[in-house]
Amino acid sequence: MAHSLNGKVALVTGGASGIGACTVRSLLEEGAKHVAVLDIEVEAGNVLQNELNTKYGENKVTFIECDVTNKETLVGAFNAVQEQNGYIDVVVNNAGILDDTPENFERTININLTSLIRSSLHSWKIMHKEKGGSGGTIINFSSVAGLLKFEAIPIYSATKTAVLKFSTCLGDETHYTRSGVRVLAMCFGVTDTPILENNTKLFDETAKINFKEFKLQRPESAGKAVTEAYKQGTSASVWLSNADEPALDVTKDHSKSMESALKVYLKMQQQKKKHQQQKQQQ
Numbered sequence: 106m107a108h109s110l111n112g113k114v115a116l117v118t119g120g121a122s123g124i125g126a127c128t129v130r131s132l133l134e135e136g137a138k139h140v141a142v143l144d145i146e147v148e149a150g151n152v153l154q155n156e157l158n159t160k161y162g163e164n165k166v167t168f169i170e171c172d173v174t175n176k177e178t179l180v181g182a183f184n185a186v187q188e189q190n191g192y193i194d195v196v197v198n199n200a201g202i203l204d205d206t207p208e209n210f211e212r213t214i215n216i217n218l219t220s221l222i223r224s225s226l227h228s229w230k231i232m233h234k235e236k237g238g239s240g241g242t243i244i245n246f247s248s249v250a251g252l253l254k255f256e257a258i259p260i261y262s263a264t265k266t267a268v269l270k271f272s273t274c275l276g277d278e279t280h281y282t283r284s285g286v287r288v289l290a291m292c293f294g295v296t297d298t299p300i301l302e303n304n305t306k307l308f309d310e311t312a313k314i315n316f317k318e319f320k321l322q323r324p325e326s327a328g329k330a331v332t333e334a335y336k337q338g339t340s341a342s343v344w345l346s347n348a349d350e351p352a353l354d355v356t357k358d359h360s361k362s363m364e365s366a367l368k369v370y371l372k373m374q375q376q377k378k379k380h381q382q383q384k385q386q387q
């Protein structure tokens with residue numbers, strides 16, 4: 106059965122830029138009644154709120170300044186959205202960073218995994234049918250790094266693998282039957298967002314990957330894939346969004362992601378080999 110976003114209230118963490126902002130747009134396109142955007146980037150959040158309220162009508166989008174790693178602020182933001190809208194039907198746990206440096210790896214784990222689990226458990230409590238809720242959907246953002254092996258980014262990959270396992274366990278049929286809370290996991294291939302800019306150093310020093318040579322997925326395709334997965338996905342399903350292709354359900358066969366990512370992957374390997382050869386010749 107296809108699920109509809111019509112009239113639904115959604116909350117998107119880290120929704121001020123990149124895939125999160127495109128998800129907000131896609132939710133509104135699909136008829137969501139209201140979308141709350143939680144982010145630390147105040148300027149980008151306000152700009153997005155104003156732009157979308159002009160386009161879709163007053164009070165369609167609310168920006169709330171929120172660092173997802175701060176428990177009180179996170180729960181406070183959920184409470185504010187509930188008070189304003191009566192209920193939260195959809196929670197998209199998008200906020201994430203890629204910083205595998207020894208100085209910052211704990212923040213990567215905290216944002217990508219710990220805060221995502223906290224947000225999911227809080228959503229679960231609100232939505233759970235046996236706890237007074239009416240069900241709902243939690244969409245957690247993993248990555249092809251949760252499915253394949255990218256040795257240059259071990260910490261980030263660990264968080265995304267954990268997100269995948271957490272989501273498929275929480276969304277398992279045994280839980281879903283009682284809770285009415287669907288849990289989906291999204292795995293994106295490399296997508297053209299600010300996260301890439303923030304990692305130029307990593308490419309230069311570790312992987313020597315030049316993403317400018319790749320045709321990267323557009324963030325709009327990723328945002329569209331999220332709402333497609335929402336409409337079609339069963340609880341505990343895993344979805345791949347790569348290379349601007351339509352969202353693909355890879356729950357039963359994660360290796361499909363390899364097929365889809367192969368072209369990018371092979372090019373990376375070629376770049377790495379070339380770099381190693383150049384180093385040997387020096």
Ligand SMILES: NC(=O)C1=CN([C@@H]2O[C@H](COP(=O)(O)OP(=O)(O)OC[C@H]3O[C@@H](n4cnc5c(N)ncnc54)[C@H](O)[C@@H]3O)[C@@H](O)[C@H]2O)C=CC1
Binds near residue numbers: 144199
């Ligand atoms: N861009 C890509 O190639 C891929 C991205 N992803 C995942 O998609 C998600 C979104 O990434 P992008 O849009 O690419 O990155 P982005 O950097 O454009 O967006 C991330 C957003 O999260 C916000 N954020 C960061 N820390 C936060 C915190 N502590 N509290 C609240 N908000 C916070 C940022 O301000 C930003 O608006 C991440 O979870 C990322 O791991 C997954 C696979 C590929």
Ligand SMILES: CCCCCC(=O)/C=C/C=C\C/C=C\C/C=C\CCCC(=O)O
Binds near residue numbers: 247248250257296312
């Ligand atoms: C190719 C990485 C796939 C991970 C996609 C993702 O979730 C986020 C991507 C954001 C930016 C890309 C950042 C780093 C990629 C770094 C190294 C790739 C190295 C690949 C290799 O060594 O084989």
